[in-house]
Amino acid sequence: MNIKPTLLIVEDEPSILRGLTDLFVFHGYDVDSESDGQQGLERGLNGQYNCIILDVMLPSLNGFEICHRLRQHSPNQAILMLTAKNAEEDIINGLTLGADDYVAKPFSTSELVLRVNALVRRSGISNAQHQLQIGDDVTLCTHQLVGVSYQQKMQYTRREVSILSYLNKKKKAVSRDELLKEVWGYKSTEHIDTRTVDIHIAKIRKKIEQDPKSPQFLVTLRGEGYQLFGSQV
Incomplete structure (x- = not known):
């Protein structure tokens, strides 16, 4: 018997919540839902979900705070945020707090399903190596998602580790599209x-570079993409 992937949806607008629940049940998910932010957080902390969908504007506790607390509790939890269309600040805030991806309202249901399916596919994939060294002063454990940078302890998300592991494996410039396909799925x-x-690249640079504005390890090569220098397993 196939085990259905589990999904938690935290959304306070009843019509959207019903529609999303029906949508993902139709696509083979076992869906739980909450319309209140605090209750959504408690269910997210106490349950086991392949992915959690968070709206930003919620009663009692907003999606940003839920995302932050979920990420502190479980670095591996797949999280997708629903943001207002063209709300650049919401997008940046959500991803900075640890969301893996976002979809802007009003959204295409087919795009939302695609994004969630991609997160769920990748969430069960672990990295082959367990220790990654970058330069002389940066080390991280790809299994525990922790590391040390310039004598400071660092906590990484699963997505950040996946990006670094993929760039380390390729040993050449990787385009944005390739990362979306190979890391995001x-x-x-x-x-x-x-x-x-x-x-995500900007977040990683803050953790592995002494000067994130002038990176020496995670470098952007114009017209080619991103390349990780000085790394070894």
Whole structure:
């Protein structure tokens, strides 16, 4: 018997919540839902979900705080946030607090299903190596998602480790589209409109670079993509 992937949806608008629940049940998910932020957080902390969908504006506790606390509790938890359309600040805030991806309202249901399916596919994949060294002063454990940078302890998300592991494996420049396909798990990026790669790269640089504005390890090569220098397993 196939075990259904589990999904938690935290959304306070009844019509959207009903529609999303029906949508993902139709696509083979076992769905739990909450319309209150505090209750959504408690269910997220106490349950085991392949993915959690969070709206930003919620009663009692907003989606940003829920995301932050879920990420502190479980670095491996897959989280997707629903943001207001063109709300750049919401997008950056959500990804900075640890969301793996976002979809802007009003959204295409097919795009939302694609994003969630990609997160669920990747959430069960672990990295082969367990220790990654970057330069002389940065080390991280890809299994425990922790590391030390310039004598400071660092906590990483599963997505950040997946990006670093993939770049370390490739040993060459990797395009944004390749990262979306190979790390995020999208089968096609033709209609994907997201800044999630750029924001994750910026987050990683803050953890592994002495000067994130002038990176020496995670470098952008114009017209080619991102390349990780000085890394070894």
